[in-house]
Amino acid sequence: MAFDKEKALKMCNDFAKNTLMETLNIVYTDAGEGFLEAKMPVNPSVHQPMGLLHGGATVALAESVGSAASLLFVNPELQEARGIEISANHVRAKRDGVVTGTARIVHQGRSLHLWEVKITDEQGRLVSLCKITNMILPRKR
Structure with missing residues (x-):
């Protein structure tokens, strides 16, 4: 099954409604095999x-x-x-x-995912380098 970028971005942006991501004006803007990108404006509110x-x-974006x-x-x-560890x-x-925050997969296991997230400015210069570990759990209904 081919990766559906538009479907992935819609899902991520829909999940963000009425959350901290919406409060911080984080918008998911690009996705592909093994990566996801989001943008956040920098202004007095952050x-x-x-x-x-x-x-x-910055860590909230990551x-x-x-x-x-x-x-x-x-x-x-x-x-x-569920994020279980993050460093920045x-x-x-x-x-x-x-x-712009770009997450790239480092390790994809059945129960743990490790991501490197680079936060960059408009010129592509590194602002922050983050690492996040997510635990994958059965969804509670």
């Missing part, structure tokens, strides 16, 4: 007191795109992904514009 992108907002990416590998009617290294400050 700043820390010094006027820079808050590390917590966890959102990494967790949603796991849903592309499972049947979301039968299984769900912030390497560049950002005051405004847009950041």
Whole structure:
């Protein structure tokens, strides 16, 4: 069965309604075999007191795109992904514009998925490098 990019993006954006992702204006913008991408605007609503992108907002983007990416590998009617560990290294400050989070699969097991998530600016420069581990569980009805 071929990967359906439009269906994947619709599913991810539909899941984001009425959640933190919607509050942070995170939008899933690209998907393919082994990756998922989302964008988040950088403005005062995601700043820390010094006027820079808050590390917590960056991690929220990384966890959102990494967790949603796991849903592309499972049947979301039968299984769900839960983030169990995340780490982040912030390497560049950002005051405004847009950041892009791109999750790429590192390990896809039956019960654990490991993702590398790169957060970049409009010029493709690395803002943060994150790693997220998701546990895959049966969906509770």
